[in-house]
Amino acid sequence: QDEPRTFALVQINQQALFFNEMNRGAQEAADELGVELVIFNANNEAFQQNSAIETYITQGVDGIAVVAIDVNGIMPAVEQADAAGIPVVAIDAILPEGPQAAQIGVDNAQAGADLAAYIGENMESDELSVGVVGALNSYIQNVRRDGFVENRPEGVSVVNTVDGQNIQDVALNASENLLTANPGMNAIYGTGEPALMGAIAAVTSQGRQDDISIYGWDLTEQVIQGIDEGYVEAVVQQDPAEMGAEAIRALNTLADGDEVEGEISVPVTIVTQDNVDDFRSLFE
Amino acid sequence: MTATDTNTRIASEGGVPPSDGTPLMSLRGIRKTFGSHQALRGVDLDIFAGECVGLIGDNAAGKSTLSKIIAGTHIPDGGRILLGDEPVSFQSPADARARHIEMVYQDLSLCDHIDVVGNLFLGREMTKGPFLDQERMIKQAEEMLARLEIRIPRLTAKVEKLSGGQRQAIAIARAASFEPDILIMDEPTSALAVAEVEAVLELINRVKERGVGVILVTHRMQDLFRVCDRIAVMYEGTKVAERRTEETNLQELVDLIVGKGGH
Amino acid sequence: MTATDTNTRIASEGGVPPSDGTPLMSLRGIRKTFGSHQALRGVDLDIFAGECVGLIGDNAAGKSTLSKIIAGTHIPDGGRILLGDEPVSFQSPADARARHIEMVYQDLSLCDHIDVVGNLFLGREMTKGPFLDQERMIKQAEEMLARLEIRIPRLTAKVEKLSGGQRQAIAIARAASFEPDILIMDEPTSALAVAEVEAVLELINRVKERGVGVILVTHRMQDLFRVCDRIAVMYEGTKVAERRTEETNLQELVDLIVGKGGH
Amino acid sequence: MSTTYTERVAGSATRDFVSEYAQVLSIATFFIVCLVFFGAMTDVFLSATNLLNVVRQAAPILVVAVAMTMVITTAGIDLSVGSQVAFVNALAAITISAGVPWPVAIVLMLGVGALIGGVQGWFVSYQGIPAFIVTLAGLSIYRGAALLLTEGYSIPIRGADGFLWLGRGTLLGVPVPALIAILVVIAGFVVMWRTPYGRQIIACGSNFEAARRVGMPARRVVSSVYVLAGVASALAALLLAARLGSGSSNAAQGFELQVIAGVVLGGTSLMGGKTSMIGTVLGTLTIAVIGNGLILMHVSPFFTQIVTGVIILVAIWMNTRLFTGTWKIGKGGVQ
Amino acid sequence: MSTTYTERVAGSATRDFVSEYAQVLSIATFFIVCLVFFGAMTDVFLSATNLLNVVRQAAPILVVAVAMTMVITTAGIDLSVGSQVAFVNALAAITISAGVPWPVAIVLMLGVGALIGGVQGWFVSYQGIPAFIVTLAGLSIYRGAALLLTEGYSIPIRGADGFLWLGRGTLLGVPVPALIAILVVIAGFVVMWRTPYGRQIIACGSNFEAARRVGMPARRVVSSVYVLAGVASALAALLLAARLGSGSSNAAQGFELQVIAGVVLGGTSLMGGKTSMIGTVLGTLTIAVIGNGLILMHVSPFFTQIVTGVIILVAIWMNTRLFTGTWKIGKGGVQ
Ligand SMILES: Nc1ncnc2c1ncn2[C@@H]1O[C@H](COP(=O)(O)OP(=O)(O)OP(=O)(O)O)[C@@H](O)[C@H]1O
Ligand SMILES: Nc1ncnc2c1ncn2[C@@H]1O[C@H](COP(=O)(O)OP(=O)(O)OP(=O)(O)O)[C@@H](O)[C@H]1O
Ligand SMILES: O[C@@H]1[C@@H](O)[C@H](O)OC[C@H]1O
Ligand SMILES: [Mg+2]
Ligand SMILES: [Mg+2]
DSSP states (O other), rough: OSSSEEEEEEEEEEESSHHHHHHHHHHHHHHHTEEEEEEEOOOOHHHHHHHHHHHHHTTTEEEEEESSSSSSTTTHHHHHHHHTOOOOESSSSOSSSSSEEEEEEOHHHHHHHHHHHHHHOSSSOOOOOOOOOOOOOOOHHHHHHHHHHOOOOTEEEEEEEETHHHTHHHHHHHHHHHHHHHHTOOOEEOSSSHHHHHHHHHHHHTOOOOOOOEEOOOOOHHHHHHHHHTEEEEEEOOOOOHHHHHHHHHHHHHTTTTOOSEEEEEOOEEEOOTGGGGGGGGGG | HHHHHEEEHHHHHOOOOOSSOOOSSSEEEEEEEEEEEEEEEEEEEEOOOOOOEEEEEEEEESSSHHHHHHHHOOOOEEEEEEETEEEHHHHHHHHHHHEEEEETTTTOOOOOOOOOHHHHHHOOOOEEETOHHHHHHHHHHHHHHHHTTTOOEEEEEEEEGOOOHHHHHHHHHHHHHTTSSSEEEETTTTOHHHHHHHHHHHHHHHHTTTTOEEEEEEOOHHHHHOOOEEEEETTTEEEEEEEEGGGHHHHHHHHHTTTSSSO | OHHHHHHHHHHHOOOOOOOOOOOOOEEEEEEEETTTTEEEEEEEEEOOTTOOEEEETTTTTTTHHHHHTTTSSSSSEEEEEEETEEEEEEEEHHHHHHEEEEEEEETTOOOSSSSSSHHTTTTTEEEEEEEEEEHHHHHHHHHHHHHHTOOOOOOSBGGGGGGGGHHHHHHHHHHHHOOOSEEEEETTTTTOOOOHHHHHHHHHHHHTTHHHHHHHEEEOHHHHHHSSEEEEEEEETEEEEEEEEEOOHHHHHHHHHHOSSSS | OOOOOOOOOOHHHHHHHHHHHHHHHHHHHHHHHHHHHHHOSGGGGHHHHHHHHHHHHHHHHHHHHHHHHHHHHHHOOOOHHHHHHHHHHHHHHHHHHHTTHHHHHHHHHHHHHHHHHHHHHHHIISSSSOOHHHHHHHHHHHHHHHHHHHHHHHEESSSOOHHHHHHHEEEEEEEEEHHHHHHHHHHHHHHHHHHHHHHHHHHHHHHHHHHTTOOHHHHHHHHHHHHHHHHHHHHHHHHHHHHHEETTTTTTTTTTHHHHHHHHHTOTTTTOOOOOOHHHHHHHHHHHHHHHHHHHHTTOHHHHHHHHHHHHHHHHHHHHHHOOOOOOOOSOOOO | OEEEEEEEEOHHHHHHHHHTTHHHHHHHHHHHHHHHHHHHHSSSSSSHHHHHHHHHHHHHHHHHHHHHHHHHHOOOOOTTTHHHHHHHHHHHHHHHTTTTHHHHHHHHHHHHHHHHHHHHIIIIIIIIIOOOHHHHHHHHHHHHHHHHHHHHOEEEESOOOOHHHHHHHHEEEHHHHHHHHHHHHHHHHHHHOHHHHHHHHHHHHHHHHHHHHOOOOOOHHHHHHHHHHHHHHHHHHHHHHHTTTTEEETTTOOOOOOHHHHHHHTTTTSSSOOOOOHHHHHHHHOOOOOOOEEETTTOHHHHHHHHHHHHHHHHHHHHHHTTTOOOOOOOOOOO
């Protein structure tokens, strides 16, 4: 082959570090392997992902990695790619059974449950009233919410759920209202980066750091600061860069004609004051 | 209204003799208030077939408001309308149009984005199967405008760009061409040049001969004497006088308008 | 323009004698094409101080287009405009207004969402510090309208709701009240009742005495003889004739308009 | 003083045509430039597969844009179409999953669309509430209803291959959604161009009161376009559901803006009365083509949005200059 | 025939007032009903803390809504405000992180806002491209630029406590953002109510050509409102950045629709000319209050959107009935 291979990464959006880290990891892996990587940003619109995949099929790329918005809805495109002989791997959002060659990433439901379990083990009081800041328009975050809520340990009650719509400022307003609505609430669970950021801004700007503990997903500089200051208790941190890299490596292996594992797990870490130092370098 | 129906009404040019006896339409005690402004304070008016009633009065006297009530555009707050002997209550201009009442509005009521033909046939589109019959409409439109002596070079031009007089002619042609029984014209000649005014006055006399009852709102006193049989004078929302044309003169009318007449 | 300036111009009522000699304004070979339609095909016209020029012609002859060119609303495609001896080229109505040229538009050009006072002072708002001086404007508005004999009960009502004649009176009062040097009136009396028409004609004579040059576009032939000194006749985008009022008569003008005069 | 009477020369039909259709010509030029540009820059762009793909992808938007053109022509707007699509899309998946035969489901869904549109139309037309407010409320309500139906998850459609064919199949080599969109477009075009109903829509948008005064059923006409928008949204929802093989409350986010963008880019005026169905098709396809072309050209996703915006703005601007006087600001644009 | 001349009775000032301000009265009634309802349903709602909170939350929207009212009054629209907020928000965080003193950064950001608005205004006003198209392109461009700037990072603002005070601090017990919003609202109100500039804005929207004909600098006025919208967006961006303590391209999505919703709900007409600054404030606060109240009432988030939509629609409808004849469809609404 004279032309380098081209792989496509079909992304959800680029407004969260998570996705951009994934892109970075994928790009680095691509550079290492000497392949070309093209990235498509669907800006949260499910059918744009299908359109992009169809376009890549027409163009004849050598492999496609997809972070699905609608896990069922993406399947026709995945099947089309398969029919065209193009291997597909899924990242993060778990696809239903289908021709995709591999599923890379985290079990979001499991990780949500793990965080709940962590809370159970580390509870200081015997009662925790949690307010959830979710993003009803994000499938993945709904899974995280349900994983958490359904597996919450004894003594942990969910007092209220609000919709932050995956937008920081909306999540901020929703969190503030959540605080007002539930004077007795003593914890917040944010299911993704914007939700967590909104919750942190609400708690800090109202000076409620002392009586509210925050849990959630996705590290950022502010989250680390919150962990240092003690009001952010525990945060699920994924390794999106590694997910991206694994996806490209898997696609390359598949393009070579070799097999890959059906499930490539990139484990999550629950970040607390104990292990936060390992992650500081991410933000320097 | 179907295309055929429209056609027949345009085509027939029968000479109905002016009737007397019962009026085509009678208004009794018509009142209309806008917000807290009394536009009409109880107006009576009869319109007879084959007769033209001039409706005059100072600005803001209520002439347009009264006309619009007859045309179904405004719903009166009080009073009765009789068509012949039958009491009617128009809920919309469509009701009035269904009773063959047509009006030329002072503001013309044209659709700027629609072409000349389209405006002439607005609400009366001719069709061929489910489609507009553009050709036939253009042909008839030419005739309709020719009768008013107005020159409009391109019938498929949007009316937005036309001169004031051209626009007014379209509004007149539209109302006059569909064989109304009652034709209301609210200052129809205000923007027209001399020859075109003549054409409109002729048109009024022509439709009168066919038995149409015409209401002419105008500020051109000399026109009244050319076409009207009776003249009603309005003042501040009331009808203050009514004269047969042959029994009055310009000066009396002017005095009546400004309120010098009756005191 | 500052509030004070506006004021002075309204207040002073000096009697400038009608000048002769060089015209206030001269138009030479004015051409204007809209798309492919020749609205004006080379028109010459002079306006002298203290004189009223009647501009007449058939509908669509180009009267409004010519007026708008003088007022800076349209930019001519060809020809020259001289103010006194100075060639000017108006890029917008603001330029013309800065040279004290005012116009009453045929379509009135009112803002429906603004009240009567606001429309009267549109573009000339009086201020008190940074704010509109509503009180002073209302007071002056009353005077402006009184001169036109028009009755408008509430000066803070939106003009949208007013009768046709009331609206026209506002447009006239607006143009006439700010001491123009040249006042163009495009069919200013078309919607006015008798007394109001008289008031406008008087107004024209009054401003003429002050040395204003007036252009009056009208289809009311009898008005021409009451106020005009000269009459220009337009036909299909050209000026076909010009007469001194005392040297012509109604019939000649009518013939000139329709094209019987010159053949 | 001798007077000579001459007549004006007759206008040029070509110039009249150009000035009348300036806006469509402008977007058409722009569309062709896009085609040529992307054709030159990438190999596959002009391939039949890719072009059919583009039309298939644009199909749901096209279908709704046709109805939206009618809505906007009446000086209205329907902001709820995206939410309607999501709602019907989810409902369709649920209905079919519940075992309702898919042809029945289709009819039901179109009925639901008509009903939703009818309610909105009633508020707008008979109750006189601004379309913007009614359909903004709708945007919120139907999206919420979709969320509630699905609880935020997506519902797979299984065992309804005939249904899926609607979104994925081809007929004579042309993708079925593309075919459906083409049919809808033709119908929309004919209606607006040459039927009394189309004329009524334009009249209501140009001068509602005048339309009413000439006896048109003006209120009924205005409400009917919302019904059409509802039906079109339902059809788009079905196409999406069939293409994605699932129903989800997150479908069609931001869809309304894409649809309206296509319509407005095509020259239909938000002020009502001024309409162009061909323009709508070209506007919608142009946006689709730019999206497709940029993917094919492997433009970095960080630049895609910037480039898309700049292309649209600059191209429209250059075209406006080309066909001067095309757009006018303000309502009082008549000189 | 004897004739008697009588004069009409003078109109009632109250009735004129009610019919003139029907729309504001309607939204005001609705707002009060919301306050009473939520006050009755929950303990905290009417507490000073909560109410001040609501105003603080609504502050960025309020600030932009004031400028948007002016834009919409000219019969224009600015769809790009949300993207502008995201862009300036990100840029502000970057600038401050880069060590630029925060007061300087504020001035810079307001300048950037004015510049962005100026460019958009130029295209709309001097080039005659529909505002919808220009600002839709802007929506895409500035959001893309924000993405590019941040690469998805949310950039923390550190060591600028004075800056953060803008978003979080209080002055005399009132949150600073609320104070700023109140000042902007008052300024906006006074400008529209009693200044020549406000009059020019209304005139341009009511009849652009008439405004031009009376010698108003109509094009300059129209472009200036976009500059104001740009500055207001920048201010909102600063408030958001100060509240969140960070800048991110994720900020203010869908912001434009919230802003426009508040304006339209308040009675300003998208057709131009008809304006109400008080209405805008009430409309915006009403939406904020509903959002707040529903959370306080513990309404399930799955129902929030449905309930919000229904409340707005039904309330506006009932109010319309109450103050009959409030809204009219069509442009030719003058009888
Ligand atoms: N829709 C409306 N809303 C409020 N007031 C109105 C409305 N229509 C008319 N009016 C008022 O009613 C009065 C009568 O108006 P109308 O138009 O009937 O007068 P008119 O006799 O036709 O005058 P003109 O000769 O100037 O046309 C006027 O004072 C006018 O302001
Ligand atoms: N903005 C425009 N665009 C296109 N054509 C125009 C425009 N303005 C005027 N015209 C055309 O120019 C011609 C002259 O129009 P103009 O308004 O000057 O006539 P007029 O003499 O004032 O007529 P009237 O007595 O009817 O008012 C008409 O044929 C008209 O259609
Ligand atoms: O963690 C990610 C979160 O930040 C984003 O908003 O939604 C998808 C998740 O995978
Ligand atoms: Mg009248
Ligand atoms: Mg004219």
